[in-house]
Amino acid sequence: MDSAKIQQLGERAAKAEAEIMALMQQLTMLKSGVSGNGVEVNEEAEKLMAENAKLNYRINIMKRALEDNGSQRSAKKCTPQSDPNGMVNILLKLEELFGQAIEQAFPDVKGFQVVVVPTTPNFGDYQFNGAMSLSKLLRTLGKSLNPREVAGVIKESVPSNSVIDTLELAGPGYINIRLKASFVQEQLGLLLTRGVRPPCGVEKKRVIVDFSSPNIAKEMHVGHLRSTIIGDSICRLLEFLGHDVVRMNHVGDWGTQFGMLLAHLEDRFPNFAEETPPIGDLQSFYKESKIRFDSDADFKKRAYACVVKLQSHDPVYIKGWQAICDVSRREFQKIYDRLDIKIKERGESFYQDLMKKTVALLEEAGVLKEDDGRKVMFAPGIAVPLTIVKSDGGYTYDTSDMAAIRQRIHDEKADWVIYVVDLGQAGHFETIFACAEVAGWLDRKKTRVEHVGFGVVLGEDKKKFKSRSSETVRLVDLLDEGLRRAKEKLIEKERDKILTPEELESAQNAVAYGCVKYSDLAHNRNGDYVFSFDKMLEDKGNTAVYLLYAYTRIRSIARTANITDEQIKKAVADGIPLGHEKEMKLAKLLLRFPETIVRLTVDLFLHPLCEYLYEVSTVFTEFYDVCYCVEKDRTTGQIVHINMDRMALCEATANVMAQCFSLLGLKTVQKM
Numbered sequence: 001m002d003s004a005k006i007q008q009l010g011e012r013a014a015k016a017e018a019e020i021m022a023l024m025q026q027l028t029m030l031k032s033g034v035s036g037n038g039v040e041v042n043e044e045a046e047k048l049m050a051e052n053a054k055l056n057y058r059i060n061i062m063k064r065a066l067e068d069n070g071s072q073r074s075a076k077k078c079t080p081q082s083d084p085n086g087m088v089n090i091l092l093k094l095e096e097l098f099g100q101a102i103e104q105a106f107p108d109v110k111g112f113q114v115v116v117v118p119t120t121p122n123f124g125d126y127q128f129n130g131a132m133s134l135s136k137l138l139r140t141l142g143k144s145l146n147p148r149e150v151a152g153v154i155k156e157s158v159p160s161n162s163v164i165d166t167l168e169l170a171g172p173g174y175i176n177i178r179l180k181a182s183f184v185q186e187q188l189g190l191l192l193t194r195g196v197r198p199p200c201g202v203e204k205k206r207v208i209v210d211f212s213s214p215n216i217a218k219e220m221h222v223g224h225l226r227s228t229i230i231g232d233s234i235c236r237l238l239e240f241l242g243h244d245v246v247r248m249n250h251v252g253d254w255g256t257q258f259g260m261l262l263a264h265l266e267d268r269f270p271n272f273a274e275e276t277p278p279i280g281d282l283q284s285f286y287k288e289s290k291i292r293f294d295s296d297a298d299f300k301k302r303a304y305a306c307v308v309k310l311q312s313h314d315p316v317y318i319k320g321w322q323a324i325c326d327v328s329r330r331e332f333q334k335i336y337d338r339l340d341i342k343i344k345e346r347g348e349s350f351y352q353d354l355m356k357k358t359v360a361l362l363e364e365a366g367v368l369k370e371d372d373g374r375k376v377m378f379a380p381g382i383a384v385p386l387t388i389v390k391s392d393g394g395y396t397y398d399t400s401d402m403a404a405i406r407q408r409i410h411d412e413k414a415d416w417v418i419y420v421v422d423l424g425q426a427g428h429f430e431t432i433f434a435c436a437e438v439a440g441w442l443d444r445k446k447t448r449v450e451h452v453g454f455g456v457v458l459g460e461d462k463k464k465f466k467s468r469s470s471e472t473v474r475l476v477d478l479l480d481e482g483l484r485r486a487k488e489k490l491i492e493k494e495r496d497k498i499l500t501p502e503e504l505e506s507a508q509n510a511v512a513y514g515c516v517k518y519s520d521l522a523h524n525r526n527g528d529y530v531f532s533f534d535k536m537l538e539d540k541g542n543t544a545v546y547l548l549y550a551y552t553r554i555r556s557i558a559r560t561a562n563i564t565d566e567q568i569k570k571a572v573a574d575g576i577p578l579g580h581e582k583e584m585k586l587a588k589l590l591l592r593f594p595e596t597i598v599r600l601t602v603d604l605f606l607h608p609l610c611e612y613l614y615e616v617s618t619v620f621t622e623f624y625d626v627c628y629c630v631e632k633d634r635t636t637g638q639i640v641h642i643n644m645d646r647m648a649l650c651e652a653t654a655n656v657m658a659q660c661f662s663l664l665g666l667k668t669v670q671k672m
C-alpha cells in the first residue's frame, strides 16, 4: 500500500473517530442539561440515541470502506447527462457542496472525504460534522484552527445553490443544514410527475448475484430460503439502480452424492436410460440410497463406480443424472414461482471442464502444495487451505468455486460478484477470494467481490428450526402454513366480509409471502433469526401486515374521494405549498428515498430499507392525524372539501412505499 493511500485511510479513520467524539460531547452536553432550546433532556437524549445509531451506521460503512480500499461509493456526481429524470440524491448533493467549500477554503487539503448525515429536526435536516477531523488534518499541514473556526470558514465557503436554506454553526463545530422549502416543493413535484425513479449518478456495473443455490436431491431448507429472499431483494435493488444483474443459481448438481443416487436408480428403475424414471418423492429416494450407502459395502463400491462413469460422461449415467436433476428442479421451481423469484440455473456441473483448466493454471502458477495425497492451496494469513484435488483425483466444492470465480471475472466480465450464502461459509469465501487474488485472477481494485452472509434460522424455542414431525422443515409445507395463517388473520379482522373472494385471496397471498420475506429482511441479516408466524403476522409495529395495511389505507383515501390523476397533476402544476410542518416533514422524508437506497449498496444490508419504509408510514400517520385531506360533513358524512395538495402528498407517499415494497419483493394489494 502506498503512503498516500495510508494517509487517506488514516484521515478517514480519524473522521470516524471524530464523529464518535462529537457524539459523546453532545451526550455530555445533554446530560449536564445544556439544551439550547429548552426541550426535555430525556426527549433530546432519545433523539440523540437515534442519531447515535445513525452515526454508528455511517461509521460502520466507513470502516467497511477502509477494508475495501475505499472503492465503495457507487454514487458519483449527479450530472444532468447521467439520467435527466433520475431523482436527486440530496445527501450526495450536499456532500458535493461541502466538498467544493472545503476545496475552496483549504486548497492544500487533498482527498478529504466529506460525509453529511441526516439529523433530527431540532438541529436541521442534515448535518456536516467533519470540522473536527479537518481541524486535526490541518494541524498536520501546519495550520492551527479549532474545529469551530474550521466550521465557520467552511460555512462561508459553501457555494451559492438552490438546495440549502440556512447553515448554522452548533456545538464544537457542527454545521446544521436546513433545506430550502422551494427546493423541497420542486423535488416533490418532480417525484409526482416523473414517478419514483432511480437516483441519478449511479455508475452502472455488471453484477453477478449467486443466491438460493440449493443442492440437487436434497431438500431446499430454510437456509436456502433466506438466501433466496435476501438474494432476490439485492437483485431487485441493483436492477432498480440500473445495474446489469445476472441472477445465478449455483445449484449443487455435481457432487459425489450422485454416485449413490445413480446406483440406487439402477436398482429401482433399471430402465432409466430409456424411460424417464418416475422418482416421485426425491427426498425419500435420497434417504433410501443414503441408508444403503452407509450400510452396504457392495453398494458403496458401486456408487463410486457410478461417480466415475458420470464424470467420464457415460451417456447412460448422464441420462440418469439429468432425470434426478429434473425432479429436483421442478420442486425448486414451485418455491420460486410462489415467491415470485426469477433466477437462472448454472450449477456446479457447468464448471466441469473449467475445473480441469483451473487446476492446470494453479499447477502452472506453482501455488498448489502436496498434503497427504491431496493438492491444497493456502492463502496468506489463513490457516485452512482449499482442497483443490482430492487424493483420489476428484474435485471438490473448493475447486468448483475457484473455477467459478475465475469464469465470472474473466468470461462474464463481472465488475461485482455477490455470494448470498449462510455465515457458516464465511471462511470458505474468504479463502476463495484470497486464493483468487494469489492466482492473479482477482484484483480487488477492479472487481468487488463479497460474501453476503446471514445467520441461522431458529425455531420459537430458539433451537434449530424443525417441524413437529420431522428433523427438517419442507419449504412447501412452511409456505402452506403461511397461507393458512394469513387467511386466519384476515378472517379474524373480518376482511372476508368486505373483500370479494378474489380480493381476499390476493390479500392472503400478499400477507403470507410478504410476511415471510419481510421478517427476514427487516432483521440485521448477520443475526440468527427466529422464525415465528405469530410475530410475523402481528399487525402492529414494523411488520409486513402493518405496512401492507397502511399502504392500502393511503391508496383508499384517494379512492373514496374519487380523485383522478388529472386533479393530482393540476395540484402539482399549481405548486404544493407544504405549509404545515407535518407536510414538510413527510415531504423531506420521501425525498430521502434515493440516499437511502444508494446507501444500501455500500454493505448490502437491507434492514435499513425496512426501517425507512416503517418511518414513512409512521410519519404519514403523524401528518394524516393533524392534516385534513378529505373533510366530511359530520352529520351527513358527505365530502365537503378535498385538499388536493394533501392528496398529492398521499399519492407521493403511496408511490414511495410501493417502490420500497417492490425492492423488498413484496406484492401490494389495492384492498385488504
Ligand SMILES: NC(=[NH2+])NCCC[C@H](N)C(=O)O
Pocket (backbone or CB within 6 Å): 210, 213, 214, 215, 250, 251, 252, 401, 404, 419, 421
Ligand atoms: N458459489 C457458491 N458456493 N454458492 C453457494 C452454494 C451453496 C451450496 N449449494 C449449499 O447449499 O451450501
